[in-house]
Amino acid sequence: xxxxxxxxxxxxxxLLLLAYGVIITAAGVHDLLVPPxxxxxxxxxxxxxxxxxxxxxxxxxYSIYFRPSRTK
Amino acid sequence: MHATTxxxxxxxxxxxxxxxxxxxxxxxxxxxxxxTKTGEDFFLAGRDMTAWIAGLSFLAANLGSLELMGWAGSxxxxxxxxxxxxxxxxxxxxxxxxIIMMPFYYISKTHSVPGYLKLRYSEPARxxxxxxxxxxxxxxxxxxxxxxxxxxxxxxxxxIGFSIWVSSLTVALYVTLGGLLSAIxxxxxxxxxxxxGALLIPxxxxxxxxxxxxxxxxxxxxxxxxxxxHLWSTLGSFSDNPMGIHWTGIVFGLAWVISFGxxxxxxxxxxxxxxARDLRSARMAPIIASVFKMAVPIIVILPGLLGLAVLPxxxxxxxxxxxxxxxxxxxxxxxxxxARYCGPGLLGLGITALIAGFMxxxxxxxTAFSTVWTYDIYRPMFRKQAPDAHYVAMGRWCTIIGVMxxxxxxxLVMQFASIMDYVQALFSFFxxxxxxxxxxxxxxKRATSAGGFWxxxxxxxxxxxxxxxxxxxxxxxxxxxxxPHAKALAEDMYRALWSWILCVVVTVxxxxxxxxxxxxxxxxxxxxxxxxxxxxxxxxxxxxxFWAVIVAIVFVIVNIIFW
Numbered sequence: 238x239x240x241x242x243x244x245x246x247x248x249x250x251x252l253l254l255l256a257y258g259v260i261i262t263a264a265g266v267h268d269l270l271v272p273p274x275x276x277x278x279x280x281x282x283x284x285x286x287x288x289x290x291x292x293x294x295x296x297x298x299y300s301i302y303f304r305p306s307r308t309k
Numbered sequence: 310m311h312a313t314t315x316x317x318x319x320x321x322x323x324x325x326x327x328x329x330x331x332x333x334x335x336x337x338x339x340x341x342x343x344x345t346k347t348g349e350d351f352f353l354a355g356r357d358m359t360a361w362i363a364g365l366s367f368l369a370a371n372l373g374s375l376e377l378m379g380w381a382g383s384x385x386x387x388x389x390x391x392x393x394x395x396x397x398x399x400x401x402x403x404x405x406x407x408i409i410m411m412p413f414y415y416i417s418k419t420h421s422v423p424g425y426l427k428l429r430y431s432e433p434a435r436x437x438x439x440x441x442x443x444x445x446x447x448x449x450x451x452x453x454x455x456x457x458x459x460x461x462x463x464x465x466x467x468x469i470g471f472s473i474w475v476s477s478l479t480v481a482l483y484v485t486l487g488g489l490l491s492a493i494x495x496x497x498x499x500x501x502x503x504x505x506g507a508l509l510i511p512x513x514x515x516x517x518x519x520x521x522x523x524x525x526x527x528x529x530x531x532x533x534x535x536x537x538x539h540l541w542s543t544l545g546s547f548s549d550n551p552m553g554i555h556w557t558g559i560v561f562g563l564a565w566v567i568s569f570g571x572x573x574x575x576x577x578x579x580x581x582x583x584x585a586r587d588l589r590s591a592r593m594a595p596i597i598a599s600v601f602k603m604a605v606p607i608i609v610i611l612p613g614l615l616g617l618a619v620l621p622x623x624x625x626x627x628x629x630x631x632x633x634x635x636x637x638x639x640x641x642x643x644x645x646x647x648a649r650y651c652g653p654g655l656l657g658l659g660i661t662a663l664i665a666g667f668m669x670x671x672x673x674x675x676t677a678f679s680t681v682w683t684y685d686i687y688r689p690m691f692r693k694q695a696p697d698a699h700y701v702a703m704g705r706w707c708t709i710i711g712v713m714x715x716x717x718x719x720x721l722v723m724q725f726a727s728i729m730d731y732v733q734a735l736f737s738f739f740x741x742x743x744x745x746x747x748x749x750x751x752x753x754k755r756a757t758s759a760g761g762f763w764x765x766x767x768x769x770x771x772x773x774x775x776x777x778x779x780x781x782x783x784x785x786x787x788x789x790x791x792x793p794h795a796k797a798l799a800e801d802m803y804r805a806l807w808s809w810i811l812c813v814v815v816t817v818x819x820x821x822x823x824x825x826x827x828x829x830x831x832x833x834x835x836x837x838x839x840x841x842x843x844x845x846x847x848x849x850x851x852x853x854x855f856w857a858v859i860v861a862i863v864f865v866i867v868n869i870i871f872w
Contacts, residue, residue, distance in 0.1 A: 240344050240355065240357065243344055244340070246337075246362065246494045246497050246498065249333060249336075249337060249494075249498060250497070250498050250501050252333075253329065253330070253333050253498070253502075254501070254505065256329060257326060257329070257505070257658060260322060260325065260326060260654055261326075261654035261655055261658065263654075264322050264652065264653045264654035264655075265652070265654065265655075267653075268652050268653070273652065277649065277650055277651070277652055278513075278517060278649050278650055279513050279516060279517055279650060280652075282513070282516070284509060284513060284650065284651070284652075284655060285651075285652055285653075285654055285655050288509055288655060289654065289655075292505060
């Protein structure tokens, strides 16, 4: 779906996932270094770090692959 | 109106994630305004969508406010039986839409389902369908809006008015700016976010429960009831399963009438497919969506089952006295699972997924309403000849007005909560008979204009009549739902089935009594008189039928696995 000059929706999705990946990974690392007072169930798995990292990688791929200079 | 207790507390990081989401969806709306100039752009997104975009949007528009939480709650209440609404209650109908029905919608170049009825039958059939659809859409939108705000109040302690106004005005703004194009763009984004936010719960839940077998064992130990984890084997009798339903209700009521009615004639979802850029994309879109639909139980049903297995507390029915006193209800199972596993950041992402589900569903309602109002009610009834720009402006105003009516409905429900009980039946009133009218119109050349109109009217009135009959005399349930033990869901299903049969019978009888349309007028509208483009030149793997067969095989296998 590309009207002339239109940025791909996948680029917007990539940017948002990239930002979410950074924020969630950072929050996960913070929890690793400074454990919260009330630990969550399965806190030892540090889901924030790997799920944030996964979102970051997906977001990075989409941001680059669907960048405006390539798809416009 | 503030809640005194809440299930979750959001940190500043979570709020940042939610705020980023709102900023992006609004930004997309403002960005796309420049590409939305004509009626074709505003109401049909320029008919330029790829199969993937149309397919994901088709799926996301169905993920209404309570889709995630409501069906997770149903899974907690009824067990794996809730999966029927995602598998047999969706997949066959989606494949049927893609393979059989889509060519007629697409080749006729209609802009809406009521528009198809005008082409196939007559103006009265279109008017009846458009008015009932418009009424149902804004009412459902308002109900869902209230339900979502109520959940946000219980889960996060947010003020109900705040949730209603912020989320609905955001939807109104981006849809007004970019029309269906903006709605579809954001629905794809929302679809991805729903998965990103919700997928972690079943992953961590299965780890905690010890895998699928561990979860099943835990459920059986806690409930001493083996029926919660079987899809078909308990449906031989109304009283043998937690839902109080018989397999005939699932197969004929849900899978045939309700599911086919919704997925093939509800303009809320069909509009997304009509926006595809060519016939092949339009046929592939529902097939692609069906793959994701088949996977949705992973993020909806599985968390409900995992809640049964691992949550330390027992959840209660929404309408119970315990729920009124503050005990968490079935619908809270997903937020409770979120709170169990997700810390700052992940919690915000999970809440964003819930909000995205609501907004995608609402945008679906609003865009469908503005299209049906503008093209099927306003243009034929009030202003037949006007410049394209006039109808675009009407669509924009209608978007705002539709949202305002929905907000009004939400406040009405706040005052009269019993309205919630009545709207559940709306679907069987309007969509089930509509499916009879559309399917006969597409498949049967002999169906006449009068037959289509009177069949639709009889089906709708018959459904309302059956509903009223059971309300006035509860013992009538044994006739309408075939059993005095049938629960509300089962009653809805059988009522839909009878109203569909009534519509079909009346359409056939009246059609044989009236003069049919000449065949030349049915070209492009009816099977047998419409030349369909050949796909023989395409390699096998590019043909919609190939992928539909693959999906159908997987569908049969998963049903057998969870039998």
